[in-house]
Amino acid sequence: MICETIYRxxxxxxxxxxxxxxxxxxxxxxxxxxVRYGDVAALLDPGGTEIFAPMLGALTGKLAIEQIExxxxxxxxxxxGSSLPLWRQVCRPDVHVHISWLWTHFVSxxxxxxxxxxxxxxxxxxxxxxxxxxxIPAHFLHSPGNFHIYDPAARILFSADVGASLLSRKTNSxxxxxxxxxxxxxxxxxxxxAMGSEKARxxxxxxxxxxxxxxxxxxxxxxxxxxxxxxxxDWFRSQPLGEVAAA
Amino acid sequence: xxxxxxxxxxxxxxxxxxxxxSGLRDLAEDLRILSLNAELAAARAxxxxxxxxxxxxxxxxxxxxLSHIDxxxxxLKAHTYTGAADTIKWLNRLKMIERARAAEQGEVAAQAAxxxxxxxxxxxxxxxxxxxxxxxxxxxxxxxxGQASAIATNVSVEAARISAGGGVFxxxxxxxxxxxxxxxxxxxxxxxxxxxxxQTSTRxxxxxxxxxx
Numbered sequence: 163m164i165c166e167t168i169y170r171x172x173x174x175x176x177x178x179x180x181x182x183x184x185x186x187x188x189x190x191x192x193x194x195x196x197v198r199y200g201d202v203a204a205l206l207d208p209g210g211t212e213i214f215a216p217m218l219g220a221l222t223g224k225l226a227i228e229q230i231e232x233x234x235x236x237x238x239x240x241x242x243g244s245s246l247p248l249w250r251q252v253c254r255p256d257v258h259v260h261i262s263w264l265w266t267h268f269v270s271x272x273x274x275x276x277x278x279x280x281x282x283x284x285x286x287x288x289x290x291x292x293x294x295x296x297x298i299p300a301h302f303l304h305s306p307g308n309f310h311i312y313d314p315a316a317r318i319l320f321s322a323d324v325g326a327s328l329l330s331r332k333t334n335s336x337x338x339x340x341x342x343x344x345x346x347x348x349x350x351x352x353x354x355x356a357m358g359s360e361k362a363r364x365x366x367x368x369x370x371x372x373x374x375x376x377x378x379x380x381x382x383x384x385x386x387x388x389x390x391x392x393x394x395x396d397w398f399r400s401q402p403l404g405e406v407a408a409a
Numbered sequence: 410x411x412x413x414x415x416x417x418x419x420x421x422x423x424x425x426x427x428x429x430x431s432g433l434r435d436l437a438e439d440l441r442i443l444s445l446n447a448e449l450a451a452a453r454a455x456x457x458x459x460x461x462x463x464x465x466x467x468x469x470x471x472x473x474x475l476s477h478i479d480x481x482x483x484x485l486k487a488h489t490y491t492g493a494a495d496t497i498k499w500l501n502r503l504k505m506i507e508r509a510r511a512a513e514q515g516e517v518a519a520q521a522a523x524x525x526x527x528x529x530x531x532x533x534x535x536x537x538x539x540x541x542x543x544x545x546x547x548x549x550x551x552x553x554x555g556q557a558s559a560i561a562t563n564v565s566v567e568a569a570r571i572s573a574g575g576g577v578f579x580x581x582x583x584x585x586x587x588x589x590x591x592x593x594x595x596x597x598x599x600x601x602x603x604x605x606x607x608q609t610s611t612r613x614x615x616x617x618x619x620x621x622x
Contacts, residue, residue, distance in 0.1 A: 222513045222517065
């Protein structure tokens with residue numbers, strides 16, 4: 163699994179993990195993120211059970227696992243957090259696990275002893291020392307109980323499935339999009355099919371366009387940076403959502 | 410993974426023991442009806458049937474014991490499935506943690522694997538205790554089978570003494586002896602499965618958990 167530092171300033175950094183070469187073909191590739199601030203860290207969307215081993219290997223090469231104080235699950239899907247019971251075996255016993263209130267009783271099927279912390283619909287804040295990570299509502303994009311994480315100091319938005327792209331192994335050679343227009347082909351099907359509400363899309367665009375964002379970091383595929391973030395907003399706004407080609 | 414294979418084997422052998430006794434409830438019911446019919450026939454034989462009437466009442470006590478053991482076996486079976494499911498859950502997690510051990514930089518996965526192995530040991534211990542209870546239940550069924558066989562012999566002796574209608578009691582004795590034999594067959598089959606499960610459990614603990622336990 164590749165790990166790339168996508169932001170660093172002093173003791174504050176963002177690490178992106180993904181492009182796992184050993185991943186079986188039938189498992190969708192996922193990105194996992196670690197936000198580190200001093201000697202504390204948050205793990206964002208830790209991933210599915212099948213990628214736990216390479217992810218743990220890559221992560222422990224970068225930081226001590228005891229530093230992880232928070233685990234954030236953007237929503238309830240298995241590729242987001244089915245590895246939760248395994249992480250809780252290796253993380254400190256008092257690690258905080260955050261997820262939408264809508265899913266706490268559902269995700270407990272993965273790990274009934276996790277003591278999930280419910281996030282209210284309006285979102286909130288996860289504190290890493292003096293750093294405040296903003297929990298941004300993104301309901302119905304695609305899950306009805308869905309959140310993103312915004313780091314105002316790093317100007318990074320972890321956007322979970324928004325901005326996600328489904329690339330084959332061969333096309334996945336870099337962590338960042340190099341040619342946005344060409345890249346849209348990998349995002350189109352996913353957004354049109356998985357994002358079911360244009361109203362929710364417009365509300366999200368209205369909310370995040372007010373934030374200073376240098377990097378949009380999705381849970382699948384390549385990250386968008388700089389002007390590509392605005393290009394993505396325009397492209398996303400133009401997409402018909404909830405489309406099924408042949409129902 | 411060898412551990413998973415050994416635990417699957419232990420579960421299969423435990424379940425084979427229950428399967429051997431799957432006909433126990435029907436057999437107990439057949440025995441109960443036989444004893445009722447024999448009691449009616451004994452009443453018709455009046456004073457000649459007095460001894461057989463006493464034997465049929467004792468047979469119903471055996472039926473009551475069999476029914477009680479059958480209920481215990483149902484409960485043990487449910488506990489075996491519950492314990493098996495819990496063990497499988499922890500084994501799957503342990504398997505994933507073991508995969509991570511090779512990849513990690515440090516000892517956290519190794520430490521987690523050690524803790525999780527202890528949890529698996531606890532669960533295997535619980536299944537082993539169920540196997541021991543199962544062995545005790547098999548012994549009690551064996552006692553019932555022996556007593557049923559003795560009653561069949563006594564009914565046969567009494568049938569020879571009755572001047573009229575002894576053929577009915579001969580048939581009762583033969584049928585009861587057949588039921589006792591069916592019980593013995595179940596015991597032989599279940600006993601074999603229980604012995605296998607006990608051996609597997611002993612080997613499993615020695616092979617995988619000698620340090621943990």
